[in-house]
Amino acid sequence: MxxxxxxxxxxxxxxxxxxxxxxxxxxxxxxxxxxxxxxxxxxxxxxxxxxxxxxxxxxxxxxxxxxxxxxxxxxxxxxxxxxxxxxxxxxxxxxxxxxxxxxxxxxxxxxxxxxVARTFQNIRLFAGMSALENLIVAQHVALTPASGYGLFGLLGLPIYRRAEQAAVAKAQRWLERIGLRDRADDPAGALPYGDQRRLEIARAMCAxxxxxxxxxxxxxxxxxxxxxxxxxxxxxxxxxxxxxxxxxxxxxxxxxxxxxxxxxxxxxxxxxxxxxxxxxxxxxxxxxxxxxxxxxxxxxxxxxxxxxx
Amino acid sequence: MEIFLQQLINGVTLGSIYGLIAIGYTMVFGIIGMVNFAHGDVFMLSAFIALLLLLLLTQVLGLPAGLAFVPVLFGAMCLTALWNFVIERVAYRRLRGSFRLAPLISAIGMSTFLANFVTVTQGPNNKSIPPLLDHIIPLTTGGAYDVTLSYKQILIVVVTAILLAAFWFVVQKTSLGRAQRACEQDAKMASLLGVDVNRTIALTFVIGAALAAVAGCLFLLQYGVVKSSDGFVPGVKAFTAAVLGGIGSLPGAVLGGLAIGLIETLWGQYFSSDYKDVAAFSILAITLIFMPSGLLGRPDVEKV
Amino acid sequence: MSAPQPLLSRAFKEASLAAVIVGGLSYPIIAFRAEPDFNNALALTSRWPLFFIFCGLGFGLRFLLTLWSGRPKAARGEAALALEKPGATSKNRWLAPLGLAALIAYPIVILVVLGPQAALKWVDTFGVQILLYILLGWGLNIAVGLAGLLDLGYAAFYAVGAYAYALLVPLTGLSFWALLPICGLLAAFWGFCIGFPVLRLRGDYLAIVTLAFAEIVRIVLVNWDVVTHGEAGLFGFPPVTFFGLPFIPGPRGFAAHFGLPFAAVHKLIFLYFVVLALALLANFVSIRLRRLPLGRAWEALREDEIACRALGLDTANIKLTAFALGAFFAGIAGCIFALRQGVVSPSSFTFNESATILAIVVLGGRGSQWGVALAAVLIVGASELLRELSFLKAIFGPDFDPAQYRMLLVGLAMVAMMNFRPRGIVSARQPTITLPPVGGRA
Incomplete structure (x- = not known):
C-alpha cells in the first residue's frame, strides 16, 4: 500500500x-x-x-x-x-x-x-458591489500591473482593456458555473444566502x-x-x-x-x-x-x- | 519647585474635570462601541445651562451665589441628562444596525448642531460670571512664589472623588451596572436574557450627561467663563483622556483625565502655552497609533 | 370604526409629552439669554414667546407624526410602493452634457443679464465658491465615499495648499499654473505622511486621529508667527492673471487686449472657469478610477477590509492612495482659495470647514458624484441665498444672520441623513462594470 x-x-x-x-x-x-x-x-x-x-x-x-x-x-x-x-x-x-x-x-x-485563498464563516462579500464586481476585485492582484498601476487605465490604453476583458470573461465563466449569470449585476448583498456562499467560493477561486x-x-x-x-x-x-x-x-x-x-x-x-x-x-x-x-x-x-x- | 507644586495642583483640578467628561466617552464606547463625538458639546451646553440657572437664582430670586450652587448643580445635571436622553433617542438609537461609521457621522452632526445651537441662542461671545468662592489657602509663604490652594480647587477634587465613588458603586454593585456590562459583552444575548438594552443604553447616556454637567458646573466655577465653542477642545481632550486610560475602562478614564490635566498645565508652564493643545492632540494621536488599548484597557483582538 | 378616537387621544397625549420634553430642553437655554450689561456683568433677558413657540412646535409636530404613523396600514403600503418606483435611468445620459453646458453658460448669462457690477456677487459667491466646495467635496469623496475612510481633518490639506501657494509665491516667483500642481503634490505628500501611521487604525479611531492632526496643523499655523504671521495670516501675493495678462484697467490689461470695456468681473469669470476645469478634472479622475482595479479596491475596502486582505489586496497602500489623492485635490482647492481670497489665515481652516465638506459628502451620498455636487449647491448656495432674502430680516429682526444658522442646519442634516437616508440624497449605486444581457450573447 x-x-x-x-x-x-x-x-x-x-x-x-x-x-x-x-x-x-x-x-x-x-x-x-x-x-x-x-x-x-x-x-x-x-x-x-x-x-x-x-x-x-x-x-x-x-x-x-x-x-x-x-x-x-x-x-x-x-x-x-x-x-x-x-x-x-x-x-x-x-x-x-x-x-x-x-x-x-x-x-x-x-x-x-x-x-492561499479563503472564505469566511460569516460570509464576507462586498455587499454593496455587484456579483461581477466581487469577482473582478478578486483579480486585483493580476489586474493592477496591467492597469499600469492606474495610469494605463486612466488613459484608456488597450493593454488594460484587454486585461480587463480577460478578467470579465473569467468572472463570467465562474458566474455561469455557480448559476448566477443572470444576477451578475445585482448587489452581492441582495442575493439569497446559498448563492452568497457559492459566490464567495467563486470569488476566492478567481484569485x-x-x-x-x-x-x-x-x-x-x-x-x-x-x-x-x-x-x-x-x-x-x-x-x-x-x-x-x-x-x-x-x-x-x-x-x-x-x-x-x-x-x-x-x-x-x-x-x-x-x-x-x-x-x-x-x-x-x-x-x-x-x-x-x-x-x-x-x-x-x-x-x-x-x-x- | 513652588511653581511646579502650584501647577501640580492646577493640573489635578483640571484633570478632575477632564476625567468626569471622559467617563461619558468611555461608558458609551464600552456599551455601544461608538465614539460619542457630541459629548464635549453636551459638556459645554451643561455649562451654559448652569450659567443661566445661576443667573436666574442670584438675580431673579436674589439667592446668594454660595447657596445657589447646589440647586444649580442639581438642575444642570437633570436638564443635561434630559438633553442627552433625547439626543440618544433622536440621533443614535436608530443607527445601531447601520454601517459602522454612521453613529460617528451622526455624532459629528449632533456636535455641530449643539455648538451652533448655543451660538445662535446665546451668542458667540465669552460669558463670564463674577468669581465665586474665591477664598484661597496659602500653602507656602515667604518664598519667591506663593503656592496656593483655593476652596474651589478643593471643592472640585472632593466633588469629583465623591461622584466617582458613588458611580463606581453603581456600576459594580447594582443591576444597572450588571446590565451595562452584559450589554458591553453581547447586546443581543443580553436582550434575550431579559435585559432591556434600550433602557440600559439610555441610562448610560443619562449618567454620562449628568457627570458632564457636574464637570460643566465645576468648569464654570473654576474658570468663571464659558463660550459656545468651548465644547470642542475640552471634548477632544477628555476623549484623549479616555483613550489614554484605556477606552472602556472607568478607572482608566479618571487616570487619563488626571494625566492629561497634568501634562497640559506642566507643558503650558515649562514649554509653551501657545502649543499646550498640541500636547494633548499629539498624545491622542500617539496613543491611538501605538497603544490603542491605553493604560488600563483590554487589548482588542480583531474578529475575523 | 372606533379607531380614530383612541388615535386622536393617543396623539394628544404623546404630543403633550413632547411639548413637556421640548420645554425641558429649551427651558433655560431658549427662555433666557445672558448678555453683558453696561457694567459688563451678565444680565438675563427673557424670551418667553420663543420658548412657547418651540413647545408648540414640539406639540404640533409630534401630534401630526403620531396621526401620520397611526394611519390605516393600507394607505401606508401604497405610499411606500409609490416611492419605490425606479426613475427612468435612460434620461441620465443627457444629464451630464446638459449640466456641463449650463455650468459653462452660467457666468456669461449672469454677465449679460445682470451687467458687470451686479454679476460680481453671483459669479463669485454662487459660482466660484460653490465650485470650490464641489471640488473639495469630490476630493474628500475619494477618501470617504469610495474608500470609506472617514477623514475629519480634510481642512488641513486645504490649508496646506493655500499656505503653500501663499508662501511659495514670494519665495519662488513661480506663476499660479506652476504652483497649482506643486500645492496639490505638497498636500498629497502631507496626506501620505499623516496617512502612513494612521491607516492601520479602525475606522472611528482613524477619524479622530485625522482630526487631531488637523488641529495640530491649525495650532501651528496660528502660533508660528515668523512664517505664517499667526491669526492675521498671509496676504499681498500677486493677483490672478490671464496667462500673464493682468486683470487691470489700462492698455496692458486683459480687457484692453481683447477690446472689452474693463470690468472687475472678468477676473472672477476667469477664476470660475479655472475652478470648473479643475473640478471636472477631479470628477474625471474619480469616475475613471472607479472603473479601474484601484477604484474597485477602494470600494471593496469600504465594504469589507478583511475580505480584501484575504484576496491579497495590500490594504495599507490602497488606503494611502485614496487618502493622498483626496489630499491632492484639497491642495489644489487651497491654491485657488488663496488666489480668490487674497488672504490666507488659520480661521479659514477650522474643524467647521472640515465638517462642512464632510457634510457635503455625507449628504450627497458617499460615492456619488452627482449627489456631492447637489449637496454642495444646497449647503453653500442655500445659506448664501438666505442672506439675500431681506424679508427674513424684517421678520427676525435686524441682527438676523442666516449664515449663523448654516452650521446648525448642516449638523441637523447630517443627523437626519444618517437616520433616514444613510446612503445620501443620490443613493443608487451603479455597478462599475456589467455583463451584456444573456440574450445578447447568442
Missing amino acids: TAPRWIAEPLLRVDRLTMRFGGLVAVNDVSFSVGRGDVTALIGPNGAGKTTLFNCLTGFYKPTVGRIAFSQKGLQDDSRIEALTASSRRYSRDGGEDLFLLERMPDYEIARKAK EPSLLCLDEPAAGLNGHESAELAQLLREIRDIDCASILLIEHDMSVVMAISDHIVVLDYGQKIADGAPEQVREDPAVIAAYLGVEEAEADAVESALGMEEQK
Whole structure:
C-alpha cells in the first residue's frame, strides 16, 4: 500500500502550532499536513480551535509558536524548509521552487504570493458591489500591473482593456458555473444566502489559489444546496486542480468529498487520516458524543449512511 | 519647585474635570462601541445651562451665589441628562444596525448642531460670571512664589472623588451596572436574557450627561467663563483622556483625565502655552497609533 | 370604526409629552439669554414667546407624526410602493452634457443679464465658491465615499495648499499654473505622511486621529508667527492673471487686449472657469478610477477590509492612495482659495470647514458624484441665498444672520441623513462594470 498523499506529497505542513489568547490556549501543539490535490477536512466540536487554526494559516493571527510551511509545487525537500526556517526570510523562490513560511507572512501576502485563498464563516462579500464586481476585485492582484498601476487605465490604453476583458470573461465563466449569470449585476448583498456562499467560493477561486480554505461552506444550506456544494468542490479539486482545506460540521458533505480528515478537540489534534479510518476512531466518537449531542447525532447518521453502502 | 507644586495642583483640578467628561466617552464606547463625538458639546451646553440657572437664582430670586450652587448643580445635571436622553433617542438609537461609521457621522452632526445651537441662542461671545468662592489657602509663604490652594480647587477634587465613588458603586454593585456590562459583552444575548438594552443604553447616556454637567458646573466655577465653542477642545481632550486610560475602562478614564490635566498645565508652564493643545492632540494621536488599548484597557483582538 | 378616537387621544397625549420634553430642553437655554450689561456683568433677558413657540412646535409636530404613523396600514403600503418606483435611468445620459453646458453658460448669462457690477456677487459667491466646495467635496469623496475612510481633518490639506501657494509665491516667483500642481503634490505628500501611521487604525479611531492632526496643523499655523504671521495670516501675493495678462484697467490689461470695456468681473469669470476645469478634472479622475482595479479596491475596502486582505489586496497602500489623492485635490482647492481670497489665515481652516465638506459628502451620498455636487449647491448656495432674502430680516429682526444658522442646519442634516437616508440624497449605486444581457450573447 502506497503512502497517502498528505505524507507523500504534502502542499502544506503545520508543525507544532500553538495559539494562545492571554491564558486561553485555542490551538495546542497541532501538527498535520495537507496533500496536494486533496480535499482535507478539518472537523471538531464547536470551540475546538478550527477557525483559529484557519486564521493562523491565512495570516489573520500570528501563531504563538509553530511553523506553517507551504509550497505550491509540494513540500518534498525537508532540508530546504529547515534552511528557510533558520534564515530570517519569509519565503524563498530559488530555482522556480517556491517555499513559504506562512506564519511569518502578513495576511495579504499569503493570498498574493503563496496563493492561499479563503472564505469566511460569516460570509464576507462586498455587499454593496455587484456579483461581477466581487469577482473582478478578486483579480486585483493580476489586474493592477496591467492597469499600469492606474495610469494605463486612466488613459484608456488597450493593454488594460484587454486585461480587463480577460478578467470579465473569467468572472463570467465562474458566474455561469455557480448559476448566477443572470444576477451578475445585482448587489452581492441582495442575493439569497446559498448563492452568497457559492459566490464567495467563486470569488476566492478567481484569485487562482493553489490552496482554497473554506470555513464552514455548508453552514445554513439545505440538503439540496449541500449536495450542489459538494459537487462544486469536487469540480474545483478535479478540474481547477486546487487543493481544498475546509472546516465543516455537515458530516454528509465531509464524508462525501474528503480525501483526508483532521480532527481537533479542545485545541488538540485527536485524529488524522482517511475518512474511513477517522470515522471508526474511538477518540473521535467520544469527542463528538461527549461534547454536543446534536453534532454527535449528525456524525452517527453520517457514519450509519456510509456503513450501509 | 513652588511653581511646579502650584501647577501640580492646577493640573489635578483640571484633570478632575477632564476625567468626569471622559467617563461619558468611555461608558458609551464600552456599551455601544461608538465614539460619542457630541459629548464635549453636551459638556459645554451643561455649562451654559448652569450659567443661566445661576443667573436666574442670584438675580431673579436674589439667592446668594454660595447657596445657589447646589440647586444649580442639581438642575444642570437633570436638564443635561434630559438633553442627552433625547439626543440618544433622536440621533443614535436608530443607527445601531447601520454601517459602522454612521453613529460617528451622526455624532459629528449632533456636535455641530449643539455648538451652533448655543451660538445662535446665546451668542458667540465669552460669558463670564463674577468669581465665586474665591477664598484661597496659602500653602507656602515667604518664598519667591506663593503656592496656593483655593476652596474651589478643593471643592472640585472632593466633588469629583465623591461622584466617582458613588458611580463606581453603581456600576459594580447594582443591576444597572450588571446590565451595562452584559450589554458591553453581547447586546443581543443580553436582550434575550431579559435585559432591556434600550433602557440600559439610555441610562448610560443619562449618567454620562449628568457627570458632564457636574464637570460643566465645576468648569464654570473654576474658570468663571464659558463660550459656545468651548465644547470642542475640552471634548477632544477628555476623549484623549479616555483613550489614554484605556477606552472602556472607568478607572482608566479618571487616570487619563488626571494625566492629561497634568501634562497640559506642566507643558503650558515649562514649554509653551501657545502649543499646550498640541500636547494633548499629539498624545491622542500617539496613543491611538501605538497603544490603542491605553493604560488600563483590554487589548482588542480583531474578529475575523 | 372606533379607531380614530383612541388615535386622536393617543396623539394628544404623546404630543403633550413632547411639548413637556421640548420645554425641558429649551427651558433655560431658549427662555433666557445672558448678555453683558453696561457694567459688563451678565444680565438675563427673557424670551418667553420663543420658548412657547418651540413647545408648540414640539406639540404640533409630534401630534401630526403620531396621526401620520397611526394611519390605516393600507394607505401606508401604497405610499411606500409609490416611492419605490425606479426613475427612468435612460434620461441620465443627457444629464451630464446638459449640466456641463449650463455650468459653462452660467457666468456669461449672469454677465449679460445682470451687467458687470451686479454679476460680481453671483459669479463669485454662487459660482466660484460653490465650485470650490464641489471640488473639495469630490476630493474628500475619494477618501470617504469610495474608500470609506472617514477623514475629519480634510481642512488641513486645504490649508496646506493655500499656505503653500501663499508662501511659495514670494519665495519662488513661480506663476499660479506652476504652483497649482506643486500645492496639490505638497498636500498629497502631507496626506501620505499623516496617512502612513494612521491607516492601520479602525475606522472611528482613524477619524479622530485625522482630526487631531488637523488641529495640530491649525495650532501651528496660528502660533508660528515668523512664517505664517499667526491669526492675521498671509496676504499681498500677486493677483490672478490671464496667462500673464493682468486683470487691470489700462492698455496692458486683459480687457484692453481683447477690446472689452474693463470690468472687475472678468477676473472672477476667469477664476470660475479655472475652478470648473479643475473640478471636472477631479470628477474625471474619480469616475475613471472607479472603473479601474484601484477604484474597485477602494470600494471593496469600504465594504469589507478583511475580505480584501484575504484576496491579497495590500490594504495599507490602497488606503494611502485614496487618502493622498483626496489630499491632492484639497491642495489644489487651497491654491485657488488663496488666489480668490487674497488672504490666507488659520480661521479659514477650522474643524467647521472640515465638517462642512464632510457634510457635503455625507449628504450627497458617499460615492456619488452627482449627489456631492447637489449637496454642495444646497449647503453653500442655500445659506448664501438666505442672506439675500431681506424679508427674513424684517421678520427676525435686524441682527438676523442666516449664515449663523448654516452650521446648525448642516449638523441637523447630517443627523437626519444618517437616520433616514444613510446612503445620501443620490443613493443608487451603479455597478462599475456589467455583463451584456444573456440574450445578447447568442
